[in-house]
Amino acid sequence: MEHLITPVSRSSQKLYAEVVINIPLQKVFHYSIPPHLCGTLVTGMRVRIPFGNKIIAGFCVGFTDTPFTDKTKDVLSIIDSSPLIDDVMLKITRWLSFHYYCGWGEAISAVVPPVVRSKKKERWNTFVRLKERTTSPVQDVLIQIKVRAPKQAKALEILLDHSAEINAKELIRISGCTMPGLRQLEKKGFVLIESRLQDTANTSRTIDQLQQHLTLTGDQQKAFDSICKKLLEPKPGVILLHGITGSGKTELYLQAITKMLEQARKAIYLVPEISLTPQTIQRLKARFCKVAVLHSSLLGTVHQSQWNDIREGKVDIVIGARSSIFAPLKNVGLIIIDEEHENTYKQENNPRYNARDIAILRATYENAMVIMGTATPSLESYQQAMNGNYEKIVLPRRIGERKLPPVDIVDMGEEVRKRRGFNIISQRLEYYMKQSLARNEQVILFLNRRGFAPYIHCKRCGFVLKCRRCDIPMTFHKKFNTVLCHYCHAETHPPESCPDCLASNINYRGFGTEKIEDEIRNKFPNYQIIRMDSDSMRVRDAHEKALNAFERGEFQILLGTQMIAKGLDFPNVTLVGVISADTILNLPDFRASERTFQLISQVAGRTGRGTKGGRVVVQSYNPRHYSITYAAAHDYEGFARKELEYRKQLGYPPFGNLTRIIIRGPQEANVKEKSAIIGDRLKEFAKINDNHLEILGPSPAPVTRINNLFRWHMLLKAQNLASIHKALQGNADVLKPSKSVQIMVDVDPYMML
Numbered sequence: 027m028e029h030l031i032t033p034v035s036r037s038s039q040k041l042y043a044e045v046v047i048n049i050p051l052q053k054v055f056h057y058s059i060p061p062h063l064c065g066t067l068v069t070g071m072r073v074r075i076p077f078g079n080k081i082i083a084g085f086c087v088g089f090t091d092t093p094f095t096d097k098t099k100d101v102l103s104i105i106d107s108s109p110l111i112d113d114v115m116l117k118i119t120r121w122l123s124f125h126y127y128c129g130w131g132e133a134i135s136a137v138v139p140p141v142v143r144s145k146k147k148e149r150w151n152t153f154v155r156l157k158e159r160t161t162s163p164v165q166d167v168l169i170q171i172k173v174r175a176p177k178q179a180k181a182l183e184i185l186l187d188h189s190a191e192i193n194a195k196e197l198i199r200i201s202g203c204t205m206p207g208l209r210q211l212e213k214k215g216f217v218l219i220e221s222r223l224q225d226t227a228n229t230s231r232t233i234d235q236l237q238q239h240l241t242l243t244g245d246q247q248k249a250f251d252s253i254c255k256k257l258l259e260p261k262p263g264v265i266l267l268h269g270i271t272g273s274g275k276t277e278l279y280l281q282a283i284t285k286m287l288e289q290a291r292k293a294i295y296l297v298p299e300i301s302l303t304p305q306t307i308q309r310l311k312a313r314f315c316k317v318a319v320l321h322s323s324l325l326g327t328v329h330q331s332q333w334n335d336i337r338e339g340k341v342d343i344v345i346g347a348r349s350s351i352f353a354p355l356k357n358v359g360l361i362i363i364d365e366e367h368e369n370t371y372k373q374e375n376n377p378r379y380n381a382r383d384i385a386i387l388r389a390t391y392e393n394a395m396v397i398m399g400t401a402t403p404s405l406e407s408y409q410q411a412m413n414g415n416y417e418k419i420v421l422p423r424r425i426g427e428r429k430l431p432p433v434d435i436v437d438m439g440e441e442v443r444k445r446r447g448f449n450i451i452s453q454r455l456e457y458y459m460k461q462s463l464a465r466n467e468q469v470i471l472f473l474n475r476r477g478f479a480p481y482i483h484c485k486r487c488g489f490v491l492k493c494r495r496c497d498i499p500m501t502f503h504k505k506f507n508t509v510l511c512h513y514c515h516a517e518t519h520p521p522e523s524c525p526d527c528l529a530s531n532i533n534y535r536g537f538g539t540e541k542i543e544d545e546i547r548n549k550f551p552n553y554q555i556i557r558m559d560s561d562s563m564r565v566r567d568a569h570e571k572a573l574n575a576f577e578r579g580e581f582q583i584l585l586g587t588q589m590i591a592k593g594l595d596f597p598n599v600t601l602v603g604v605i606s607a608d609t610i611l612n613l614p615d616f617r618a619s620e621r622t623f624q625l626i627s628q629v630a631g632r633t634g635r636g637t638k639g640g641r642v643v644v645q646s647y648n649p650r651h652y653s654i655t656y657a658a659a660h661d662y663e664g665f666a667r668k669e670l671e672y673r674k675q676l677g678y679p680p681f682g683n684l685t686r687i688i689i690r691g692p693q694e695a696n697v698k699e700k701s702a703i704i705g706d707r708l709k710e711f712a713k714i715n716d717n718h719l720e721i722l723g724p725s726p727a728p729v730t731r732i733n734n735l736f737r738w739h740m741l742l743k744a745q746n747l748a749s750i751h752k753a754l755q756g757n758a759d760v761l762k763p764s765k766s767v768q769i770m771v772d773v774d775p776y777m778m779l
Contacts, residue, residue, distance in 0.1 A: 050376065
């Protein structure tokens, strides 16, 4: 790999530029360097090149004096005045390209944000807010507006939900209303529209503003001493910090960063969710001067400003979500991966990398330490620690010797029989909610399913309303009176009668966070509830505002999906309710039990963090499943032993490696035919070359159609990942996409649907 990156010394011999472009091909193209560009072009710069009959941009990744062909075309121009990526990042992207079976150009495009590549110059933003004292009139005319201008009505409803101003681009994106439509609302006197200069991000604070570190407990001090000792080693390696919820992992991160800054080195801090970023940013900026933030929710010029500050050496610490691992930070000495078990570290679009693996690779190249912290380690990381590849440090107790909350498991099947009917909230959960709220304490309710009703069903003929473009039921969203596909985002009005038999007894089945919100408002009308899911948190900065309001006590009940399940610290929360522990457990995925255990454990950790203690109520129709019982007992080791037994028998990670191939296209016959061809070729290859490689499938994917594309899939399973790579490289010709069929290769997949 290194020979592609090593700089080539200039000589009298003619050199050719090695260029990669953003296409799904693992191929380097050679271009002649015109005399006027010699001495100017260096690796990491973008160049304009002729490619076919087009002029496109590519990245220069090296130089050679022996081109693939005698007929090379010239580089037309150099786009950048300085390299956008350095040698370390070139090595990382080259590995990423090979390991995840994608184009090198695709990998580099994932490293350099689009806003940086486009050199965005925007400096003005337009904001929209409700006009003062118009709340009641707006609500009065909403029904009339919905008939004439439904998108304007949707924009107004969003503004009513968010008292603060909203960026016009963001409002247009989530409401579908155009700028002329917003201007019409302004003319009618409902909103105010204002344009002003966009602020750039501030990455520094003065030293006298900074807070001091907290005093470590005995367990924390012991862990910190181990971290400091490992920091002094020539190759620090990886630490798995296994600390129960509330044990003080964050304080260890912050003090480890201080130790690293004392050595004149820098740090990257990864969090799994944008919703976690605000709290972590506040903690970091309270302790350190030069902190930059990178995540997808940043406005364009702010994102560009932060990236440039990092690249120019103005920043010591970078915090952000998955893609922050590619931050152009020099002299990195420490990489922190908070909640390392989270599947959000896995990118689901090309290139399908896992930030956890990239972090370890980057640390290897930069001789840095990786600290992976969690209360529920991924079984892959746990096994690595058991094998001695990672150093494991345990924090077994909460700060202040606070006890983990007791967990009550409610058998919802028994609940239905006793109460002679279905109730979303069990009697036990309702009882404990009343107690907590009466004491002026707060409650968190968790359900990993959004919307009002997951599907619409006809009692008479059994019809289920499905998306016309996807093979899944559409979810009813009561607030906007729409049914929505959560895969392709298709939207329509709910039917008044059954489309098949015309019966009027349409039934809304199941429940999501929106329906629970209605239920809780009816049961507890005197308390304020706030809902956090991807429907209610669509506006920029909505996460931060919602969590700040809950922390201030403006809301007594927080209801949400997995974005509230981890990392949040609210001492006044004394009760957590898991509405349905079976949502993930019933998915056709070998990680379903692990994810169920992790989610219950993590959401249970949101309570009992203050002096008042706490309690957890878990509702389930499968209350004796080991993932639920071990989570209720706060027994990670017991769960890990049992789950690892199953994984070992089946050869699943961490005892084997998987790669998923998805074949999709608009014509099911073509997809099925191509799947059979690929499957036959791979099985024949395995039979001749590698008896340890197993090919499962091809077969229809669990979700057989998304956005009018039929989907088939197959799994490649082997103990050694090299066997899978060998099979992919040896059959690259049959894995090429065509106009009629798309092919996606997902190495180390986290989604099986």
